[in-house]
Amino acid sequence: MRNSSFLFTALITLMSISTAISSQSPLQNFLTCFSHNSHASKVIYTPNNSSFSTILNKKMYNKKFQSPTTPKPLAIIAAKDASHVQATVICAKSNNIQIRIRSGGHDYEGYSYVSDVPFVVIDMFNINSVDINLKEETAWVGSGATVGKINYNIAKKDNNLAFPSGICFSLGSGGHYSGGGYGNLMRKYGLSVDNIIDAKIVDANGNILDRKSMGEDLFWAIRGGGGASFGVILSWKLKLVQVPSQLTVFDVKRNVDEEGAIDVVYKWQLVAPKLHKDLFITLKTNVVQIGNGSKNAIQISFIGQFLGTTEKLLPLISESFPELNLKKSDCFSMPWINTTLFWYGKPFGSPLEELLVDGPPSIYFKSKSDYVKKPIPKVAIKSLWKKLIQGKTMYMDWNPYGGRMEEILPSQTPFPHRAGNLFKIQYFNNWIDGSPKSIEQHVNFSRSIYKFMTPYVSNSPREAFLNYRDADIGANHPSNITKFDIAKTYGRKFFKGNFERLVSVKTKVDPKNFFRYEQSIPTLTH
């Protein structure tokens, strides 16, 4: 009797345990699976952990997504090594939970940490080693290593080596490189992806692959096709590039009220993409307050970098771009690493350790991009300036192409915007008031500028830069088209003729479409 009662109790207990298991939430199942597959408890944050929001908000450059109404991940896995990434992939997949992958958190649309479906975030910031091989002039860098940390470590070893990438120190190499990665060495050496020679990635089966084992198709796809459609990038191998011991930089400003400013800007369109490869002159348009602050006006900055001395630069400019009226006193010579501080806007003499500091504070912003293939007429530029003055909060970057950018075939990497482009425009609108109405107003303004620019920029497709993610791209589609056709709409703008090859690689390496986000590469059937 006692025995049967014991058995009965045991049976009930067992039954309730198994009911509990089957009724456990996907997150609990994920956590159980993770603990079986990996040895670490201190890498998972759920909303129960007091530091959950701190970790979530730590790398979140667009402040819009810090709002309480933004959907939050079920958990954040702050991976410390590859095994944590593998366990996350395996356990998320078996529990039908999507993942989002974050390195530097600079995604303009928050695609690395926001989604409408249940998801966990793999956060790569701890995987950030930088190992430089001076003899080979190469480096292996973790995908969580920031551009600032990578640059700092290169410069500590050798002042004549560099790596082409973006300006902001806190960009993560995981997202920044896999989306292309451009910066002021672009006309000489191309994009970051043009100088990447190997990578390690965790695929949809949780395997770790390198260039050899992943094959050339997948290695092609992750260099500009966006990593998050294909796997989790663990690390990259970089081929470092040569720079002279002294570079020259300048920042020449023109107030648009000045006589002739429109002529210099117009001329810039003709010459900047054709200048000597060693010379990169970007054009920035800001709305500034003038007089006693009662009036807004346009200010143009010509910010330049030359891979050589001032003595060599001045004759080059007076020959090809005399309208700039560059003077010796405008020019500053310094090692490459100092130029990275200059481009970021740090005062001269700032310690190099500034490169390692966490990024700028989050801001509210909306950005869009365009490619320009023929010079924009003066009247259109003047109308654009008028609109910018009215809107007050938008600035523009015009980044010249040409040089190395036009020597590389559009099919060499997924990034297709090569020969035939004079420059790329970024329209960057940023503001202080985070109320829903203010956000809507500013986004509306960005859209109106984008609409105004239609006749002057690329069309069929209207090309866009993947790293400047914009949820509007491909969003205006007829309601009766398929999901694949929607993807084709944004895919053609980001990748042009490379879209089909990306789809075919995707279909081969991730046929169930495990790795996805709101603008990812689809498979042929998903």
Ligand SMILES: Cc1cc2nc3c(=O)[nH]c(=O)nc-3n(C[C@H](O)[C@H](O)[C@H](O)COP(=O)(O)OP(=O)(O)OC[C@H]3O[C@@H](n4cnc5c(N)ncnc54)[C@H](O)[C@@H]3O)c2cc1C
């Ligand atoms: C202030 C600022 C300045 C910028 N300047 C430049 C510039 O000069 N040049 C330029 O090219 N771009 C620039 N950008 C854009 C930037 O390159 C993109 O936002 C880029 O995607 C950021 O990468 P991340 O790792 O920091 O961001 P994240 O938000 O972490 O990731 C961005 C995307 O990449 C995916 N991803 C991240 N890590 C991995 C990984 N390990 N494996 C697979 N997928 C991954 C994410 O899922 C997401 O889709 C700038 C952005 C900001 C905010």
Ligand SMILES: *[C@@H]1O[C@H](CO)[C@@H](O)[C@H](O)[C@H]1NC(C)=O
């Ligand atoms: C989060 O909380 C759980 C449960 O208390 C704990 O096991 C885990 O270690 C915590 N995670 C971190 C990163 O501290």
Ligand SMILES: *[C@@H]1O[C@H](CO)[C@@H](O)[C@H](O)[C@H]1NC(C)=O
């Ligand atoms: C979080 O805490 C609640 C209350 O203690 C508990 O019921 C729940 O299981 C916990 N969730 C996780 C994922 O640990």
Ligand SMILES: *[C@@H]1O[C@H](CO)[C@@H](O)[C@H](O)[C@H]1NC(C)=O
């Ligand atoms: C600013 O200057 C303008 C004219 O230049 C003048 O009309 C205005 O009163 C001034 N405003 C203030 C606050 O001084």
Ligand SMILES: *[C@@H]1O[C@H](CO)[C@@H](O)[C@H](O)[C@H]1NC(C)=O
């Ligand atoms: C470069 O930066 C370092 C560190 O701040 C500084 O000591 C050095 O003077 C700088 N060199 C030039 C030429 O600006």
Ligand SMILES: *[C@@H]1O[C@H](CO)[C@@H](O)[C@H](O)[C@H]1NC(C)=O
């Ligand atoms: C933004 O534009 C939409 C569509 O044109 C319009 O309906 C809405 O009122 C605008 N919002 C604001 C705040 O201006």
Ligand SMILES: *[C@@H]1O[C@H](CO)[C@@H](O)[C@H](O)[C@H]1NC(C)=O
């Ligand atoms: C979608 O609708 C439009 C107009 O209603 C029609 O012309 C088009 O053929 C339809 N496309 C598909 C794929 O059904």
